[in-house]
Amino acid sequence: MEEMVGRAFVDHYYHLFDHDRSALSSLYQPESMLTFEGQKINGAIDISAKLNELPFDQCRHAISTVDAQPSTFVGGIMVFVSGSLQLHGEDHSLRFSQMFHLIPTGQGSYFVQNDIFRLNYG
Amino acid sequence: MEEMVGRAFVDHYYHLFDHDRSALSSLYQPESMLTFEGQKINGAIDISAKLNELPFDQCRHAISTVDAQPSTFVGGIMVFVSGSLQLHGEDHSLRFSQMFHLIPTGQGSYFVQNDIFRLNYG
Structure with missing residues (x-):
């Protein structure tokens, strides 16, 4: 079950990110937390602002792997993604987790209660 | 607080992995879940068996980044690690998250309730 929900979430999330980024705010709540390349941002409003002010207008995510597990004690789901991110007008893509x-x-x-994003350098 | 605990956990976990791998079993419980390169393993006994049967005897983890957030509803901690893994006798190292x-x-x-491991290829 968590595999199907996790995969559906991931498809939805990155589709919004690539095509209607401001709509990502609907996936967060006031108690949500994002750590983006080490920067901590709390709450749907500030998280949405951060995602919308990233210094690229257009991008395309390509997903390599999606792993999901139940988060037993809260009836939730852990989702772990690896993939690559292509920025508009750039030839190479950036690996991320x-x-x-x-x-x-x-x-x-x-x-989304917890969201942690890292580019995979090197 | 979660930063300190997360960092201490990570140091402890990879120290055990590199020097006393069988002792990692103490960090898991019967309800723990591991997804290792897409393979799902449940419970401390089977997880410990999997980690001990990995096809390398000696390895060394080098940690690049550690991000931590509170897991609010259960008083827990989310920890996200990136780094590299050097196998004994091999020149190059493998990136992982x-x-x-x-x-x-x-x-x-x-x-450890949830544990998801992936090598970062490409």
Whole structure:
């Protein structure tokens, strides 16, 4: 089950990121946390602002792997992603890893409680 | 706080991995889950067996980044690691990413509830 939800979440997340980035705010809540390349940002408003002010207008994520596990004690899902990120007008792409801790909203969907993103240098 | 605990856990985990791998079993419990390069393994006994049967006797982990966040609803900690793994007798090292979801044991320490490991190819 968590595999299907995890995969569906990942497809939805990166589709929004690449095509309608401002809509990502709907996936976060006031208690959400993002660590982006070591920078900590709390809450849907500030997280959305951070994602929207990233210094590239267009990008395309290509997903290599998606691993999912249940987060037993909260009925949630852990999702771990590896992939690459191509910026508009750039030839090469950047490898990244990202994890999400998804928590049920109580209305049949999930929000992102924890989000940690890192580029894989070297 | 979670930064200090996360960093201490990471130092402890990879020290054991590189010097006393069989002792890693103490960090897992029956409900623990490991996904290792896409292979799912449940429970401390099977996880420990998997880690001990990896096809290299000696290795050395070098940690590049450690990110930590509180796992709010369970009083736990999310830890996200990137680094490289050097196998004994090999010149080059392998980049990896790994995440841990740590849950309090109730005796002042933490166990690994979720563990997802991936090598970063390409």
